[in-house]
Amino acid sequence: xxxxxxxxxxxxxxxxxxxxxxxxxxxxxxxxxxxxxxxxxxxxxxxxxxxxxxxxxxxxxxxxxxxxxxxxxxxxxxxxxxxxxxxxxxxxxxxxxxxxxxxxxxxxxxxxxxxxxxxxxxxxxxxxxxxxxxxxxxxxxxxxxxxxxxxxxxxxxxxxxxxxxxxxxxxxxxxxxxxxxxxxxxxxxxxxxxxxxxxxxxxxxxxxxxxxxxxxxxxxxxxxxxxxxxxxxxxxxxxxxxxxxxxxxxxxxxxxxxxxxxxxxxxxxxxxxxxxxxxxxxxxxxxxxxxxxxxxxxxxxxxxxxxxxxxxxxxxxxxxxxxxxxxxxxxxxxxxxxxxxxxxxxxxxxxxxxxxxxxxxxxxxxxxxxxxxxxxxxxxxxxxxxxxxxxxxxxxxxxxxxxxxxxxxxxxxxxxxxxxxxxxxxxxxxxxxxxxxxxxxxxxxxxxxxxxxxxxxxxxxxxxxxxxxxxxxxxxxxxxxxxxxxxxxxxxxxxxxxxxxxxxxxxxxxxxxxxxxxxxxxxxxxxxxxxxxxxxxxxxxxxxxxxxxxxxxxxxxxxxxxxxxxxxxxxxxxxxxxxxxxxxxxxxxxxxxxxxxxxxxxxxxxxxxxxxxxxxxxxxxxxxxxxxxxxxxxxxxxxxxxxxxxxxxxxxxxxxxxxxxxxxxxxxxxxxxxxxxxxxxxxxxxxxxxxxxxxxxxxxxxxxxxxxxxxxxxxxxxxxxxxxxxxxxxxxxxxxxxxxxxxxxxxxxxxxxxxxxxxxxxxxxxxx
Ligand SMILES: [Zn+2]
Numbered sequence: 001x002x003x004x005x006x007x008x009x010x011x012x013x014x015x016x017x018x019x020x021x022x023x024x025x026x027x028x029x030x031x032x033x034x035x036x037x038x039x040x041x042x043x044x045x046x047x048x049x050x051x052x053x054x055x056x057x058x059x060x061x062x063x064x065x066x067x068x069x070x071x072x073x074x075x076x077x078x079x080x081x082x083x084x085x086x087x088x089x090x091x092x093x094x095x096x097x098x099x100x101x102x103x104x105x106x107x108x109x110x111x112x113x114x115x116x117x118x119x120x121x122x123x124x125x126x127x128x129x130x131x132x133x134x135x136x137x138x139x140x141x142x143x144x145x146x147x148x149x150x151x152x153x154x155x156x157x158x159x160x161x162x163x164x165x166x167x168x169x170x171x172x173x174x175x176x177x178x179x180x181x182x183x184x185x186x187x188x189x190x191x192x193x194x195x196x197x198x199x200x201x202x203x204x205x206x207x208x209x210x211x212x213x214x215x216x217x218x219x220x221x222x223x224x225x226x227x228x229x230x231x232x233x234x235x236x237x238x239x240x241x242x243x244x245x246x247x248x249x250x251x252x253x254x255x256x257x258x259x260x261x262x263x264x265x266x267x268x269x270x271x272x273x274x275x276x277x278x279x280x281x282x283x284x285x286x287x288x289x290x291x292x293x294x295x296x297x298x299x300x301x302x303x304x305x306x307x308x309x310x311x312x313x314x315x316x317x318x319x320x321x322x323x324x325x326x327x328x329x330x331x332x333x334x335x336x337x338x339x340x341x342x343x344x345x346x347x348x349x350x351x352x353x354x355x356x357x358x359x360x361x362x363x364x365x366x367x368x369x370x371x372x373x374x375x376x377x378x379x380x381x382x383x384x385x386x387x388x389x390x391x392x393x394x395x396x397x398x399x400x401x402x403x404x405x406x407x408x409x410x411x412x413x414x415x416x417x418x419x420x421x422x423x424x425x426x427x428x429x430x431x432x433x434x435x436x437x438x439x440x441x442x443x444x445x446x447x448x449x450x451x452x453x454x455x456x457x458x459x460x461x462x463x464x465x466x467x468x469x470x471x472x473x474x475x476x477x478x479x480x481x482x483x484x485x486x487x488x489x490x491x492x493x494x495x496x497x498x499x500x501x502x503x504x505x506x507x508x509x510x511x512x513x514x515x516x517x518x519x520x521x522x523x524x525x526x527x528x529x530x531x532x533x534x535x536x537x538x539x540x541x542x543x544x545x546x547x548x549x550x551x552x553x554x555x556x557x558x559x560x561x562x563x564x565x566x567x568x569x570x571x572x573x574x575x576x577x578x579x580x581x582x583x584x585x586x587x588x589x590x591x592x593x594x595x596x597x598x599x600x601x602x603x604x605x606x607x608x609x610x611x612x613x614x615x616x617x618x619x620x621x622x623x624x625x626x627x628x629x630x631x632x633x634x635x636x637x638x639x640x641x642x643x644x645x646x647x648x649x650x651x652x653x654x655x656x657x658x659x660x661x662x663x664x665x666x667x668x669x670x671x672x673x674x675x676x677x678x679x680x681x682x683x684x685x686x687x688x689x690x691x692x693x694x695x696x697x698x699x700x701x702x703x704x705x706x707x708x709x710x711x712x713x714x715x716x717x718x719x720x721x722x723x724x725x726x727x728x729x730x731x732x733x734x735x736x737x738x739x740x741x742x743x744x745x746x747x748x749x750x751x752x753x754x755x756x757x758x759x760x761x762x763x764x765x766x767x768x
Contacts, residue, residue: 037688038713041577044585045562051229056566057553064558066091067224067249074314075215075257075331080204083189086221090182094227097175101182102225102235103168107190109240110200111145115165116240131197142191142198146222149187159184166238168222186222201400202407207334207356210307214356216395216407218328219244226446230560236448242512243440243447243454246325248556253319257331260311262298264337264354264391265329266403267321275317287339288348294338294368300357306333307356321403323556325444328402330354330393338364342372345384349375355394362412362426366476367392370430373472377431377465378438381544382551390437392430399429401436408433420478424485427476431469432462443554450561451512452584456526457564463489463531491536491741494520494528498589499743505587509561528741529583536739537690537709538574546571578688578709588686590740593747594732595682595718599633599675602654604646607637626653630676673724679732680720682747688712689740695723696731704736 048054050061071086092098109116117136128136135141151159151170160171176182192215195203202218226234226245234245257263269275276284280297287295298306311333321327334356341348353367371392375385387404395407410426412418438461440447440454447454463486470477470484477484487493497505497520504516508526515521534543549571550564565580582588606614606621607629614621628651631637641647658667681691688709696702711719723729732750735742742748 036713037582037716038575038578038710039581041565041581044581045565048566049229052560052563054566055570056550056563056568057570058557058563061095062557063093063095063229065093065224065227065247067247069221069249069251069253069327071221071251071253071327073221073253073255075217075255075261077213077258077261080192080194080213081189082192082217082220083187084221085185085187087183087185088222088224090176090184090224092176092178092180092182092227094229095178097177098227099172099175101170101172101176102227102233103170103186104223104225104235104238104244104246105146105148105163105166105168106219106223106238106244108145108163108166109238110142110193110198112141112143114145115237119239129197129199131194132199135198142193144191144193146188146190148222149189150185152185154183154185164237167225167235188222190220192217195398196396201398202328205396207307207358210334211310212307212332212334214330214332214334214395216328216330216393216398216400218326218400218402218407221327223326224249226558228558230558231446231449234446234448238448239513241518242449242451244326245446245448246444248323248325248444251319251321251324251327253321253327253329254316255319255329255331256314256316258311258333259313259315260306260309260333261315261331262303262306262333262335262337262354263317263329263331264352264393264405265317265319266324266327266405267319268388269317270320271316271318275315284339287350288341290339291341291343294340294351294353294364296336296338298335298337300336300360300364303334303336304357309333324387324403325441326402328405328407330391330395330405330407332356336360336364338368340368340372342375344375344379347384349385349387350389351375352389352391353394354391358411359394360412361416362410362418362423363394366423366427366473367394367408367430369473369476370427370469371434373469374431374434374465377468378435378461381461381464382438382443382548383555385437386442386555387437390434392434399433401433401441403437403441406430406433406436423476423478427469427484428462428466428487431465432458435462435465438551442556443551444556444558445554446558446560447512449511450509451515451518451522452508452526453559453561453564455522456508456530459488459523459527460530460534462486463527488524488527489531491528491532492738494524494741495743497524498587498741499591502587507587508584526584529579532739532741533576533579536692537579538572542572542574543568546574582687586686589743590687590689591685591742591744591747592681592683592689592691592734592740593744594679594734594750595747596680597729597732597750598678598680600630600678601633601638601641601647601676602651603629603631603637603641604651604653605629605637605641605644607631626657628654671726673726675725675728677723677725677729678720679723679750680718681734682718683712683716684747685743688716691719692735692737692740694731694733694736695725695729696733697725697727698730699727701727702731 050059053059068089069086071084073082073084075082090101151161153159162169193200193203194206196205202216204213204215206213224247226247251267283295283297335354337354339350339352342351351368351371353363355363371390375390379385389404391405393407396411397409398407399409400407408429410422435458439457445453466484466486506515506521512522534540546568550567553567569576631641690709691707691711694702694704734748
């Protein structure tokens with residue numbers, strides 16, 4: 001019987017809706033396409049296939065190419081020039097026959113005929129690095145770029161090749177079929193750039209006081225482009241901005257440098273005994289067992305003595321690296337060198353720092369600890385760090401990553417003093433660049449195409465790692481800092497960007513070269529979006545599991561944005577299409593607030609709303625099921641009910657129902673809310689987000705509720721929540737802890753807090 005009544009009731013209200021429409025005879029509105037914020041991402045995503053599964057995991061036919069390198073390199077310190085002979089063995093694991101190969105010549109970005117300066121369209125720079133200025137306006141310019149001397153096959157026969165700016169196409173004698181490999185060699189050299197004065201991600205810094213250079217060498221050899229199921233050949237040119245896309249492979253590299261240089265690189269040093277002194281070997285053995293503090297392999301005293309000399313003979317350092325996507329090294333006679341062991345998943349990894357005396361005392365204090373701490377934090381969030389070492393090299397103005405080695409800024413003043421800004425900047429850049437070992441060196445996404453996939457994911461984990469570092473090394477924190485002061489990650493820090501001028505904001509899903517405000521676009525916003533997703537939307541447990549799943553699925557593989565988006569949903573049962581759509585595909589921002597609050601009471605008398613329905617339908621009141629009537633405080637009906645004494649306590653229908661349907665025991669436990677509120681939340685911002693609301697009651701207590709983002713699915717502008725309470729609500733605050741990146745908090749409270757505008761403040765100041 002009860003059941004029937006409910007059906008009747010719903011029919012009643014549905015039909016009334018139809019009536020109302022007929023009476024008003026609204027004009028027909030034009031139809032519109034589905035712009036719902038919760039629309040599935042099917043239009044944006046390509047279809048899953050045998051290579052990439054709908055779950056976001058690699059599919060059964062997933063493949064990736066392999067490029068193995070053997071290189072002999074010579075660093076000429078007098079001429080600041082590097083030359084190399086490399087043999088590449090390229091394995092075609094794709095199902096496609098390849099008639100040519102593409103090799104990346106990134107150094108050509110600095111060639112005399114480089115197109116990079118020609119696409120700068122912002123007029124005269126108000127300030128410019130001296131070297132760039134002289135190259136641009138005063139001299140012939142730096143003679144950079146690869147000098148390719150020969151390209152030969154394994155038999156020593158010249159291979160036809162064509163250079164299109166930063167890409168070289170090599171013609172194969174016959175198509176390279178599935179499962180086949182092809183070996184060829186390239187002989188090259190180039191002039192190394194002074195990156196401090198001319199810019200660049202690698203090169204040297206010259207120290208006029210002692211006449212030495214600090215070489216940080218990367219993108220230094222012709223590197224195979226990626227061939228994949230997604231792009232075919234990824235041969236998008238290097239303009240200098242977007243980083244790299246590289247296949248995995250094994251590297252055997254011999255580097256010949258002046259004999260008094262200290263050098264470290266990607267890979268295992270295979271001839272340590274030949275290049276280390278007996279003393280260094282002894283210290284190295286100690287370092288392997290030192291888990292709590294770094295051991296000096298080369299002391300500052302030794303480094304300072306070395307930088308006074310200039311060896312005329314050479315030494316060759318030999319490295320072997322397995323399953324890496326790139327190779328980098330650093331070499332100088334100025335280096336101090338320290339190492340410490342760190343346990344990762346039961347294995348020992350060496351945390352290493354290499355720095356000239358100019359980095360001290362800051363570098364000997366914190367660099368190696370920051371490396372060790374980063375490996376622990378990232379391993380916890382993803383997978384155990386699989387390589388045997390991670391090196392942080394001091395390099396002025398740099399922050400750049402390669403497998404096992406990275407170049408980082410952070411230099412004290414000449415007198416050894418340093419500011420908080422320098423200290424935190426240095427620790428943060430080390431955490432960030434060491435973190436890049438995970439994204440994109442191991443989870444090998446295409447940086448040329450999707451800057452956010454490495455920088456955004458990395459900035460997110462960097463935030464987690466910085467907080468760990470602050471906790472594990474409180475001595476590194478300055479007075480007054482209880483936590484590590486992370487620049488990126490906290491929601492509030494992205495507000496000025498997201499609330500800024502829309503003409504200069506691009507969606508995250510934009511190629512780096514084409515975005516405005518690169519740092520905010522590719523690092524800040526995606527990093528923060530993931531942090532908000534973790535802390536506010538999904539919760540740590542669901543997020544961390546899914547994030548780890550993504551990292552493990554794509555470890556040593558090439559993921560795309562969709563693989564990430566799909567996996568995060570697949571592993572969590574959390575519908576996130578709306579989140580990706582809003583945060584990654586648009587430039588919408590968060591702005592939510594309280595618009596209106598109405599207070600209601602239960603009345604025993606039928607209200608106008610119900611009376612109208614009964615009239616329209618030609619029914620009698622007795623036809624209706626028992627109903628509870630709500631009247632708004634201050635309304636005519638409310639006053640009427642108040643006068644007649646029919647408010648809450650006197651609703652006979654409700655009382656009767658309770659008596660008939662609940663046992664005495666149940667009645668004793670029944671809640672009796674006195675206050676009913678209809679709270680209207682508004683959303684001037686385009687992004688849909690959960691509404692986090694703090695309700696403060698008359699007795700001073702408060703309660704926080706979170707309404708899922710789906711509350712906005714049927715109305716993108718405003719929604720109203722019915723809230724019943726036995727205590728009077730005196731204050732409502734939306735996003736009380738500033739965790740959603742709400743760009744305008746002036747509408748976040750009820751009753752509205754009167755805030756002085758900046759202009760009023762100014763006026764008052766002037767008056768006073
Ligand atoms: Zn980065």
